Amino acid sequence: MKKTIVSLLVLLSFTFGYAQKANVGKARNIALTEDGDYDQARELIKDALNDPTTKDDARTWYTAGLIGYQQSANLYKKAFVGEQYDQNVKGKALMEAYRYFLIADSIDHLPDAKGKIKPRFGKEIKANLKDMYETSQHLLGYGAYLFDEKKYADALDAFDAFLSIPKMPMMNNEIAPDTTYYQIQYFAGYSALLLERHEKAIRLLNEAKTGTFRPELVYQVLAEEYATVKDTANYITTLEEGFKKFPAEPVFVQLLINHYFQKGDNESAARYLNSAIALEPDVPQYCFLQGFLLEQSGKMEESKAAYEKALEMKADYPDPMIGIGRLYYNRAVALLDEASNVSDTQLYNAEKTKADQTFKESLPYFEKAAELSPDDRETKMTLRSLYYRLQMDDKFNAISQELGLSTEE
Numbered sequence: 001m002k003k004t005i006v007s008l009l010v011l012l013s014f015t016f017g018y019a020q021k022a023n024v025g026k027a028r029n030i031a032l033t034e035d036g037d038y039d040q041a042r043e044l045i046k047d048a049l050n051d052p053t054t055k056d057d058a059r060t061w062y063t064a065g066l067i068g069y070q071q072s073a074n075l076y077k078k079a080f081v082g083e084q085y086d087q088n089v090k091g092k093a094l095m096e097a098y099r100y101f102l103i104a105d106s107i108d109h110l111p112d113a114k115g116k117i118k119p120r121f122g123k124e125i126k127a128n129l130k131d132m133y134e135t136s137q138h139l140l141g142y143g144a145y146l147f148d149e150k151k152y153a154d155a156l157d158a159f160d161a162f163l164s165i166p167k168m169p170m171m172n173n174e175i176a177p178d179t180t181y182y183q184i185q186y187f188a189g190y191s192a193l194l195l196e197r198h199e200k201a202i203r204l205l206n207e208a209k210t211g212t213f214r215p216e217l218v219y220q221v222l223a224e225e226y227a228t229v230k231d232t233a234n235y236i237t238t239l240e241e242g243f244k245k246f247p248a249e250p251v252f253v254q255l256l257i258n259h260y261f262q263k264g265d266n267e268s269a270a271r272y273l274n275s276a277i278a279l280e281p282d283v284p285q286y287c288f289l290q291g292f293l294l295e296q297s298g299k300m301e302e303s304k305a306a307y308e309k310a311l312e313m314k315a316d317y318p319d320p321m322i323g324i325g326r327l328y329y330n331r332a333v334a335l336l337d338e339a340s341n342v343s344d345t346q347l348y349n350a351e352k353t354k355a356d357q358t359f360k361e362s363l364p365y366f367e368k369a370a371e372l373s374p375d376d377r378e379t380k381m382t383l384r385s386l387y388y389r390l391q392m393d394d395k396f397n398a399i400s401q402e403l404g405l406s407t408e409e
Contacts (some may be wrong), residue, residue: 091142159188182211250382325365332358
């Protein structure tokens with residue numbers, strides 16, 4: 001009796017195993033059929049992926065990958081004839097294929113009973129993965145679509161898949177990273193940043209900074225990421241590298257100057273600025289920053305000269321206009337403070353007249369800056385204060401209305 005049961009179990013095992021292998025073949029045939037029933041193919045392959053007789057067979061996993069790959073390819077064909085297709089369906093099928101192909105390749109490279117490695121699907125898997133990488137509407141397009149949809153976690157998965165393919169041993173260094181590769185590396189890093197996966201973002205951006213896609217932007221975002229995680233040492237190092245590589249990009253020296261200025265280290269701030277001016281003497285932003293540092297050091301005439309030089313280089317540059325306006329405005333406030341200490345009415349009125357005249361001198365600079373930067377609320381608030389002080393009622397009422405403020409002071 002026991003022998004009969006054992007024989008029956010062996011027979012059942014053989015029968016089920018044979019059935020699963022047959023299902024793998026059926027799933028493959030459906031996948032290779034134009035507009036095949038991919039859901040049916042997935043149902044057929046599902047049990048085979050878990051059955052002991054087929055789950056360790058590279059053919060099973062390759063067929064599972066082929067289903068998604070062929071579905072994506074057929075949807076891609078529709079685009080050529082102007083037919084609509086679901087980007088999500090195509091992309092998910094492609095990602096499914098990518099994952100299954102990797103499993104199939106790992107199984108395919110396991111040694112057989114004799115210790116020999118005889119891959120059967122390497123050529124096909126390599127060709128399919130290469131197509132996923134090189135055809136822009138595949139992994140690249142799907143990742144970009146997800147990024148635009150603000151589905152950053154899924155976009156990062158697609159970007160990761162795209163970036164991994166050239167590095168795979170099977171590719172034999174046949175795919176050289178190009179500008180597109182580094183662009184995706186940047187957007188992968190930026191996706192990780194948005195997801196607050198800071199360690200991954202920093203790793204990807206560090207890799208991207210040596211590439212050909214807007215490295216000056218990559219350095220800037222990388223520095224900001226170091227600032228976010230409060231890694232001051234790497235923040236400064238990244239800004240210094242960025243400044244050396246891209247001296248014409250003022251953001252690096254501006255951030256360095258701001259960092260040292262916030263620390264109260266004006267000497268270091270000035271040193272970086274002088275280096276920048278020596279390299280690029282005709283950059284108006286540097287003259288503006290020089291004026292700002294001089295202003296902070298109390299050297300008002302030198303500051304005004306630097307601001308004016310910036311305006312000579314760039315007449316429509318609002319920042320130095322605000323700088324000059326601020327110099328006059330602060331001087332006028334100081335004159336009022338001095339006047340408040342004068343007890344003689346005649347002398348007080350004379351000092352107040354000087355202050356009002358100095359306020360008037362600041363007015364055209366703030367007005368021009370507000371014209372050039374209409375969204376700068378702070379500048380408009382200063383203008384409103386000037387109009388009120390100088391009793392320019394019409395302009396005061398107009399700017400108050402623009403700012404949504406009361407005309408009553």
